[in-house]
Amino acid sequence: MKSLINYITGIFKGVWSLVLGMMVTGKYFFSPWKIVTQQYPENRKKLVMFDRFKGELIMPHNANNEHKCTGCGICEINCPNGTIEIISKQILLDDGKKKRAIDKHIYRMGMCSFCALCVKTCPFNALTFSQEFEHAVFNRAKLNKVLNKDGSSLMKGVE
Numbered sequence: 001m002k003s004l005i006n007y008i009t010g011i012f013k014g015v016w017s018l019v020l021g022m023m024v025t026g027k028y029f030f031s032p033w034k035i036v037t038q039q040y041p042e043n044r045k046k047l048v049m050f051d052r053f054k055g056e057l058i059m060p061h062n063a064n065n066e067h068k069c070t071g072c073g074i075c076e077i078n079c080p081n082g083t084i085e086i087i088s089k090q091i092l093l094d095d096g097k098k099k100r101a102i103d104k105h106i107y108r109m110g111m112c113s114f115c116a117l118c119v120k121t122c123p124f125n126a127l128t129f130s131q132e133f134e135h136a137v138f139n140r141a142k143l144n145k146v147l148n149k150d151g152s153s154l155m156k157g158v159e
C-alpha cells in the first residue's frame with residue numbers, strides 16, 4: 001500500500017514540476033520583452049560588447065597605413081606568456097643613418113591571457129584591444145597574427 005502511495009505521489013510531483021516549467025515558458029512567450037537571454041548568432045550584427053572588453057590585441061593604423069610601433073620590444077619583454085615576438089629590421093634614413101624599425105609584430109592569440117601588460121607598458125600607445133570576440137578557427141595557426149599591416153610604416157612624429 002505504501003509503495004502505491006509513493007508511486008501516485010511521484011506522478012503528481014512530476015506533473016506539478018511540468019506545470020511550473022510550462023508556466024515559466026508561457027510567461028516569457030506572452031511577454032517576450034522580458035526575455036534577457038540574447039539569441040546568438042542571430043544578434044551578431046547589433047551585438048555590442050562592453051567598453052572594457054578585451055577581444056583581441058590589435059595595432060591601430062591610420063588612413064596612411066601608419067602605426068606607432070617603433071619595434072622597441074618592450075611589450076615582448078613584459079608579456080608573461082611569450083605571446084609576442086618582435087622581428088625588427090634596419091632602415092636607412094634620408095641622412096644616411098640606420099635606424100631600427102619593426103618588421104613583424106607577431107601576436108600568438110592562443111597563448112594570450114589578455115592581461116593587457118603589453119598595452120599598458122608600450123611607451124608609444126601602439127597597441128590596444130579590439131571588441132572582436134569570435135575567435136573560433138579550425139587551424140590553431142590562424143590564431144597567430146602579424147599586427148603591423150603589409151607596407152605600413154611608423155607614424156611621423158613617433159620616435
Ligand code: SF4
Nearest residue numbers: 069070072073075122
Ligand atoms: S608595440 Fe609598443 S612596446 Fe611593443 S614593440 Fe611596438 S612600440 Fe615597443
Ligand code: SF4
Nearest residue numbers: 079112113115116118
Ligand atoms: S595581453 Fe598579456 S598575455 Fe596577451 S600579449 Fe599582452 S602581455 Fe602578453
